[in-house]
Amino acid sequence: MATATMTFARVKVQRRFGLALRVTLVIALLAVAALPLVYGGDVWAQRISRAAIYAIIGLSINTLTGHAGQISLGHQAFVGIGAFAAAFTASRLGAPLGFGLAAGAVAGMATAAVVGMVALRVTGLYLALVTLAFGLTAETTIFNWREFTGGGAGAFAPRPDILSGDRAFALLCLGVLALVLYADWRLVSTKAGRALAAVRNDERIAATLGIDTTGYKLAAFSLSGLAAGLAGGLFAHWNQVVQAMDFEFQVALVWVLMTVVGGLRSRLGVVLASAFFALLPLTLPNFLSGLPWQPPFLNEAVYHVLPPFIVVVMLLLVLRFFPGGLGQLLRPATRWLTKGGRR
Amino acid sequence: MSRRQLLKVEGLSLRFGGLQVLDDLSLTVREGRIVGLIGPNGAGKTSCFNCLTGIYRPQGGRVFFDGKDVSHLPTHRRARRGIARTWQNLGVIDALTVTENVMLAQHQRAGYSALAGMLGLAGTWHRERELRRDAAEIIEYFGLEDVADERAGELPYGVRKTCDMAMALATDPKMLMLDEPASGLSPEEALALGTTLRELRDRLRLTILMIEHHVPLVADVCDYVYVLNFGRLLTEGEPEAIQRHPEVIAAYLGGAAEPGAGSDGGTVPVAAADGPPDWPLVPEGPHSDGRPDGTA
Amino acid sequence: MGAFIALGVFQGAVYGLLAVGIVLVYKAKRVFNFAQGEFGGVAAFTAFSLVVSLGLPYWVGVAGGLAAAVAMGLTVERVIVRPLESESRTIMLVALVGVALFTIAIIVLLGQPIPRVMPPLVQGTGLNLLGAGILPQQLILLAVLAVLAAAMAWFFKTDLGLAVLASSQDTRAAQVVGISPVAISRLVWGMAALLGGIAGLLYAPVGIFTPGFMTLTMLVPAFAAAVLGGMTSLPGAFVGGIAIGVVQNLGIYLLGQQLKVPGAAELGVFALLMLVLLIRPQGLLGKEA
Known part of the structure; x- marks a missing residue:
């Protein structure tokens, strides 16, 4: 009896100790991640903003492809329309930043909903084709529509005084990312998450359980577009100018691949992979020019294509060895950290 | 038979290309009953389920559920009215x-x-x-x-x-539609299933429509049986009457059934998961020895 | 306007070539080959390097370009397609998108992202048709197409060709004829790459070309052409290509020149693609739904 109580007590102590250890560890990791923001100056603040914006885009694609099982190869259209809408609201209408971001989100959502409505009548591979074609069409029509996008010079998106500092803006981006992460977490933990899992796996089964499959797919499109438009709005104010060339189709393909590399349905994996590919073009030139030996063919233009190159190599490795992406690799660690909690 | 009609199907017709899968099929399921839908493989039983749940759109006929015409409702709206089903190849998200x-x-x-x-x-x-x-x-x-x-x-x-x-x-649900609930189960499990089904009917007052090949189960739990052959209603009635029905026996042993299927001796073959179209109803004599007990 | 139609027919013929490659892969493997355009990109850049940079004869450039395209097709088949055969079609599609991006990146890495001009095979002004100047290059295109059409019509009547066509329905059909599924797979990807390569070589001399030009400008019209042909019909895909070419150029004429809408060509193709998918998903020439 006594030994039983002792064992019980020890288990309890261990459990409490384990929890404390895990909480400490998470806080420590977050603190390390916050270091560049505190000590890295404006350069790192800008990079962190970009990483957060990419992470929102990754989560947007994850909503569509990971949760609903639908593919979009035209995400640059949603992000781009969000960016131009935000810039238009800020510079032409002179509205506060919040309105611009809202306008971007609504524009992204509306576009995605329209594309979704049309696209839901086709399935699978055809959907990929339709979204690719839509992205390319948007690129050459909407983004070249002078009154809306300011033509070649681009549309300006000035920041308000309070956010003019790069660190303040980075905090805004991180705040929006936190909201998106929270929404994604609640989405998968409640009935919508289960319904989407059913829709993704077998629409007939989903429908016989009372789930409006078309409605959910359309909602996933709209939600994905909303996050993409929001990210576009943030991008507009991050760069303070938006140009059509920021949203080439290669960019959209890189986004899809980076999300798959991160691991569909893995929040942590998607965020990490998105951040990596956001920072790659910014840090790679410095890194390469710091090398003792310079490969002969490197120059500015080459830096531009290295990220797609690297994302593809990573994609092929991931598909061959870890179909669950980065998230699958990290799963033992995340499972230990959240041990006891529900998924 | 004065119970309320929960499900009423009128003149259901379904064609795939030139193939008439269901032909002017009408049936009624009364509240609180367990109704069997039997017939040789390819008779259109699962297609009928798919029409009732709105997965297939039949070319003709109407479906009334709980007093309302649900013929034009999509699957999920029918589910919300209280139609639930299981699947032959399982409706579980893996x-x-x-x-x-x-x-x-x-x-x-x-x-x-x-x-x-x-x-x-x-x-x-x-x-x-x-x-x-x-x-x-x-x-x-x-x-x-x-x-x-x-x-x-x-x-x-x-x-x-x-x-x-x-x-x-x-x-x-108000009505449970089961597509071969006993397939792949051992005879003991199938008997336990019978108990469960009766319990669902009596305690939760559920109505059950089920496709089943396993005779002892059908004879054991069903209040009423519809027999389908080539998409048409062959006959209907109480289980013991159905078992002696000459046309039913002919349908199973004749054209539709594959040669060599079951019925040698008195044993009752239990249909396997995706096995051959076993003859489930024992033709000889009123006392099939596969019956678990005397109830009907 | 006549000139636009004539132009559309020639441009559409190149779309048709790509579309036939797309349909070939789709029939055999049920995947959308988003890397199809880059077979042409590889062929064009190889030929350019050989002819312009190294000063070799034109035919060496053509042979080298086609060889490079076929080598790429076989590599993709071995490294990407076969290992991922058991994965979902979405994963395969993402991987093929990756191949297209990868190829563009390689071309940029090796040769810089500058626009290039590929000299046509034959110089000269050619003749005038419907108000459009038809270049000798385009007459060569027609001749090449005629030869290709005859060759393919013959090929798909042979046992091997029939086995290729049957392989999507039934892998055993191929084995009965005594050909391994792997061989069929190689053959399909090799042929698709060859068709893509030819399209690239024919299209590159029409204007300037940059890395990724085939994927950027040709891939969506080619897919639209394949869809128009019902995704499974080889002649349908080719006819669809010509239809797309004409619609695109009419779009440029009506929307772009008359109404000044930006991106008229893309808009025309997109609208046609959506129309076909929504109204007649089996395509204009397709048989089954």
Whole structure:
């Protein structure tokens, strides 16, 4: 009896100790991640903003492809329309930043909903084709529509005084990312998450359980577009100018691949992979020019294509060895950290 | 026979290209009954289920459920009216755990909107806990508590089949449509299933329409049986009358059934999961020895 | 306007070539080959390097370009397609998108992202048709197409050709004829790459070309052409290509020149693609739904 109580007590102590250890560890990791923001100056603040914006885009694609099982190869259209809408609201209408971001989100959502409505009548591979074609069409029509996008010079998106500092803006981006992460977490933990899992796996089964499959797919499109438009709005104010060339189709393909590399349905994996590919073009030139030996063919233009190159190599490795992406690799660690909690 | 008609099907016709799958099929299921739908393989039984749940769009005919015409409703709206079904190849989402599957089936009575859930509004957390508790209850009823947190795809066939049934029940249906609930079960399990079905009918006042090949089960639990052959209604009646019906025997032994199927001696063949179209109803004599007990 | 139609027919013929490659892969493997355009990109850049940079004869450039395209097709088949055969079609599609991006990146890495001008095979002004100046290059295109059409019509009547066509329905059909599924797979990807390569070589001399030009400008019209032909019909895909070419150029004429809408060509193709998918998903020439 006594030994039983002792064992019980020890288990309890261990459990409490384990929890404390895990909480400490998470806080420590977050603190390390916050270091560049505190000590890295404006350069790192800008990079962190970009990483957060990419992470929102990754989560947007994850909503569509990971949760609903639908593919979009035209995400640059949603992000781009969000960016131009935000810039238009800020510079032409002179509205506060919040309105611009809202306008971007609504524009992204509306576009995605329209594309979704049309696209839901086709399935699978055809959907990929339709979204690719839509992205390319948007690129050459909407983004070249002078009154809306300011033509070649681009549309300006000035920041308000309070956010003019790069660190303040980075905090805004991180705040929006936190909201998106929270929404994604609640989405998968409640009935919508289960319904989407059913829709993704077998629409007939989903429908016989009372789930409006078309409605959910359309909602996933709209939600994905909303996050993409929001990210576009943030991008507009991050760069303070938006140009059509920021949203080439290669960019959209890189986004899809980076999300798959991160691991569909893995929040942590998607965020990490998105951040990596956001920072790659910014840090790679410095890194390469710091090398003792310079490969002969490197120059500015080459830096531009290295990220797609690297994302593809990573994609092929991931598909061959870890179909669950980065998230699958990290799963033992995340499972230990959240041990006891529900998924 | 004065019970209320829960399901009424009038003149259902379904064609795939030149193939007449269902031909002017009419049937009625009264509230609180267990009704069997039997017939040789390819008779159109599962197609009939697919028409009733709205997965197939029949070319002709009407379906009334609970007094209302549901012929033009999409599948999910029919499900919300109280039609639940199981599947021959299982309506379980393999990627989810058993608990998640049952909670998925509770979708329509979650009591909060998908948007509220996503925003994490206060009520949704509470409702999720309640749903989980209800799910645990259903899981316990079906004896699945040991595998509740396992992914459905990793479980053996029989367990997934039980999970499918638990899910159909978790939708809180008025009518349960079971597509070969006994296939792949051992004779003992099939008998236990009979007990479960009667319990569902008597205690939860559920109405059940089931496709089944396993004779002892049909004879044991069904109040009424419809026999389908080549998409048409061959006959209908109480189970023991059906077993002696000459046309039924001819349909199973004649053109439709494959040669060599069952019926040598008095044993009752139990249809395998995707096995040959066994002759399920024993033709010789009124006393089939496969019957578990004397009840009819 | 006549000039636009004539131009559309020639441009559409190149779309048709790509579309036939797409349909070939789709029939055999049920995947959308988003890397099809880059077979042409590889062929064009190889030929350019050989002819312009190294000053070799034109025919060496053509042979080298086609060889490079076929080598790429076989590599993709071995490294990407076969290992991922058991994965979902979405994963395969993402991987093929990756191949297209990868190829563009390689071309940029090796040769810089500058626009290039590929000299046509034959110089000269050619003749005038419907108000459009038809270049000798385009007459060569017609001749090449005629030869290709005859060759393919013959090929798909042989046992091997029939086995290729049957392989999507039934892998055993191929084995009965005594050909391994792997051989069929190689053959399909090799042929698709060859068709893509030819399209690239024919299209590159029409204007300037940059890395990724085939994927950027040709891939969506080619897919639209394949869809128009019902995704499974080889002649349908080719006819669809010509239809797309004409619609695109009419779009440029009506929307772009008359109404000054930006991106008229893309808009025309997109609208046609959507129309076909929504109204007649089996395509204009397709048989089954």
